[in-house]
Amino acid sequence: MTIVGVLSETPGRERRVALTPDAVGRLRSRQVRVVIESGAGRRAWFGDADFEAAGAEVKTRAQVYEESDILLCVHPPDDVAALAGGRVLIGLLDPLSHPGRAAGLAAAGITALSLDLLPRTLSRAQAMDALTSQANVAGYKAALLAAEAYGGFFPMLVTAAGTSRPAQVLVLGAGVAGLQAIATARRLGALVTGYDVRAAAQADIASLGAGVLATLNDDRSQEDGYAAALTGDESDAQQRALQDAIPRFDVVITTAKVPGAQAPLLVTETAIEKMRPGSVVIDMAVGNVAGSVADTRLVTDGGVTVIGAPDLAATVPVAASTAYARNAVALLTHLMPDGVFTLEPADEVRAGVLVSHGGQVVHPRLPKEIRS
Numbered sequence: 508m509t510i511v512g513v514l515s516e517t518p519g520r521e522r523r524v525a526l527t528p529d530a531v532g533r534l535r536s537r538q539v540r541v542v543i544e545s546g547a548g549r550r551a552w553f554g555d556a557d558f559e560a561a562g563a564e565v566k567t568r569a570q571v572y573e574e575s576d577i578l579l580c581v582h583p584p585d586d587v588a589a590l591a592g593g594r595v596l597i598g599l600l601d602p603l604s605h606p607g608r609a610a611g612l613a614a615a616g617i618t619a620l621s622l623d624l625l626p627r628t629l630s631r632a633q634a635m636d637a638l639t640s641q642a643n644v645a646g647y648k649a650a651l652l653a654a655e656a657y658g659g660f661f662p663m664l665v666t667a668a669g670t671s672r673p674a675q676v677l678v679l680g681a682g683v684a685g686l687q688a689i690a691t692a693r694r695l696g697a698l699v700t701g702y703d704v705r706a707a708a709q710a711d712i713a714s715l716g717a718g719v720l721a722t723l724n725d726d727r728s729q730e731d732g733y734a735a736a737l738t739g740d741e742s743d744a745q746q747r748a749l750q751d752a753i754p755r756f757d758v759v760i761t762t763a764k765v766p767g768a769q770a771p772l773l774v775t776e777t778a779i780e781k782m783r784p785g786s787v788v789i790d791m792a793v794g795n796v797a798g799s800v801a802d803t804r805l806v807t808d809g810g811v812t813v814i815g816a817p818d819l820a821a822t823v824p825v826a827a828s829t830a831y832a833r834n835a836v837a838l839l840t841h842l843m844p845d846g847v848f849t850l851e852p853a854d855e856v857r858a859g860v861l862v863s864h865g866g867q868v869v870h871p872r873l874p875k876e877i878r879s
Contacts (some may be wrong), residue, residue: 509848510540512575513606514568515547520802522550522824523831525579525598528561530832534839535562538846542566542574551824557809577698577848579835592616595848597835599623599637602862602873603767609870609875612865618850619707622834623766624870626859634837635856639683640830645819646687646762647790650676652694652819653758656787656804662696673698675755679773680762681708686792687715688760697758722748746775754781759788759797767872770794784810789829792818839868 511534513526524547526534530539541563545555555565559854566574569805572589580598590596593616600621602609611620622637633639653676654661663673674697678689681703692699693716701712702720711718722745753759753774759782764770770792777786781796790796798805801816806812820827841856842848850857862870868878 508538508542509576509724509843509846510542510574511578512571513541513543513547513580514571515544516550516581517585518794520818521821522549523580523581523583523821524551524553524824525828525832525835526563526734527551527829527832528557528563530836531558531561531831533878534790534831535841539839539843540564544568544571548828551828553642553828572866576679577839579696581831583612583753586601586713588615589619590615590617594618595620597622597838599641600862602870606868606877607873609862609868609873613866613868618864619862620838621859621862622838622860624860624862625838626855629855629859631839632856632859635841637834640834641827642683642762643687644823644827644830645791646684647691648800648819649684649688649760649762649791649816650691650695652814653692653787653789653809654697655722656789656814658785659757659838661692674757674833676700676760676763677702677756677759678717678760679703679749679763679790679795681705681712682689682762684760685760686711686715689715692758693717700756719830720752722752723760742771746772746857749773750778750781751776756785757783757786757830759786759796760789760791761789763795764792772797779807779811779813780809782809782811782823785812787814787878789816791816791819797840 543558543565545565546641559565577595578590581847583598595618600619601623602621609760625632625636627636657858658673658676661674662793664671676692676697678685678701681701689699689701700718700720703709709719761773765767788796790799793799793801793815799813801815801817804814838871
């Protein structure tokens with residue numbers, strides 16, 4: 508019987524857990540044994556008793572490492588070297604940003620699969636798409652965080668004391684996180700405008716009832732659905748156009764990330780200086796906004812609040828953990844059709860997520876120098 512293990516995530520801002528009691532029940536129904544570190548779900552409000560009731564066995568950390576055939580995580584644990592060679596690690600490993608991590612896993616003989624590499628254009632992989640599920644949660648929380656930090660109302664309110672105008676919100680980047688931020692800000696009553704260089708994303712913005720801010724006339728979409736990198740001249744033109752537009756808004760939320768690369772600068776220092784006192788800027792990519800710092804709220808001399816918020820999904824741990832666990836179970840179900848973990852060489856999902864196997868780094872998007 509295959510044994511799936513779950514550890515507590517590294518203490519700090521991470522509150523998610525890789526499996527929830529509901530997900531444990533789904534694995535148990537497939538004759539998979541689940542062992543979980545005591546307290547692993549505590550920060551997401553899932554107690555040991557909840558896991559035991561679902562059929563999991565609560566163990567010490569050392570026991571989870573010793574007994575697991577497959578270890579599920581959100582982020583790779585700091586002590587992952589304790590996982591014996593020949594075992595499997597599945598999580599958001601982010602090997603494109605940390606190729607040395609991939610090399611270390613390969614050297615330890617660990618078969619590593621990274622959910623953030625999942626081919627998002629495969630329709631049959633949608634249930635496994637953890638990036639999408641977590642971005643959805645993060646975009647929702649970004650709008651709430653902006654509303655909390657903003658000194659006025661998001662909706663227009665008509666009261667006996669007078670009428671307050673609705674907040675003007677600009678969302679830069681209309682991927683999953685951006686579209687959810689747009690939808691949530693609109694539900695809160697704000698007047699929302701979205702921006703993206705991809706034509707399909709502009710149509711998505713309009714479909715939500717938001718305005719579309721256009722700065723470049725040509726579509727900048729790639730086959731994988733991500734935005735193509737702009738040339739130097741295009742980037743300069745984009746920044747100038749945004750610099751003129753941004754001061755009209757009370758709240759700006761930026762979501763433009765580039766897998767394995769530096770996030771593009773969208774909100775310059777000059778744009779921030781032109782914003783009204785009391786305005787709010789949320790940088791979900793921590794790199795889209797000049798001067799933003801991860802997990803830090805700064806107030807400029809001009810009274811603009813700049814918040815670096817790269818891990819907002821972790822601040823909604825129940826919803827985020829539930830969605831992530833469903834993604835992980837969907838992947839396991841795909842890789843364990845008969846209850847036994849297998850790697851089918853011709854499988855597109857397997858090829859997309861496999862980082863290391865047999866002591867080698869095997870993913871083609873990783874640097875050649877660490878691949879054998």
